[in-house]
Amino acid sequence: MNPLAAILVCFFAGPDNIVEWNGCSHVGWQDRRPLCPINGQSFDVLFRAYRFDLTEARVHVDDGAQATFAAVFDHDEGPYAIWRATIPATAATSLHYYIELIDGTDSDFLMPTGMSETAPADGGWEINRTTLVHAPLGATPASPGGVVFRVWAPN
Numbered sequence: 001m002n003p004l005a006a007i008l009v010c011f012f013a014g015p016d017n018i019v020e021w022n023g024c025s026h027v028g029w030q031d032r033r034p035l036c037p038i039n040g041q042s043f044d045v046l047f048r049a050y051r052f053d054l055t056e057a058r059v060h061v062d063d064g065a066q067a068t069f070a071a072v073f074d075h076d077e078g079p080y081a082i083w084r085a086t087i088p089a090t091a092a093t094s095l096h097y098y099i100e101l102i103d104g105t106d107s108d109f110l111m112p113t114g115m116s117e118t119a120p121a122d123g124g125w126e127i128n129r130t131t132l133v134h135a136p137l138g139a140t141p142a143s144p145g146g147v148v149f150r151v152w153a154p155n
Contacts, residue, residue: 013050017104021115023050023080024101028112028125029136036135036148037127042089047071047099047110048080056102059085062123063092071099093130096123 013020026047029035037043045059057071071085087097098120099110111120127134135150142148 013053015055015104017106019101019103019106019108020050020053023053024110024115026099026110034143036140036142038129038142040089040091043087045085047083051076051079051081053103054101055104057083058100059097061087061095061097063090063095094128096126098124
């Protein structure tokens with residue numbers, strides 16, 4: 001989409017019962033705080049949508065038991081609104097999550113493969129505290145102190 005079209009879509013985004021799919025994004029390895037949650041700690045999921053487009057948002061989590069956590073507007077970043085949901089600490093070593101975006105009566109889902117009108121069958125993004133598959137490549141500071149190292153070495 002060219003920049004002018006993005007500005008116009010953002011300008012006209014609002015509570016119109018249509019989630020603007022091209023304005024929604026979440027990159028798992030960079031849109032979590034901390035970037036690499038370990039040892040069952042809580043973490044925040046951040047995601048973007050066009051400013052004023054969403055009326056509500058939720059993060060669905062499956063760690064053996066399914067739960068839903070409300071997201072709240074955090075701040076503006078250019079033409080986007082940044083939303084945040086806090087996922088509480090859990091004893092589970094693995095969990096999956098996906099994001100539900102709501103604009104009035106329209107409810108759509110954001111998952112690793114993109115947007116959909118239905119919830120993902122695969123559960124969405126994975127947090128695995130045993131394999132640390134969710135950690136970014138390289139050195140990532142871990143809280144409370146320390147560093148997680150993840151490397152790509154196929155052979």
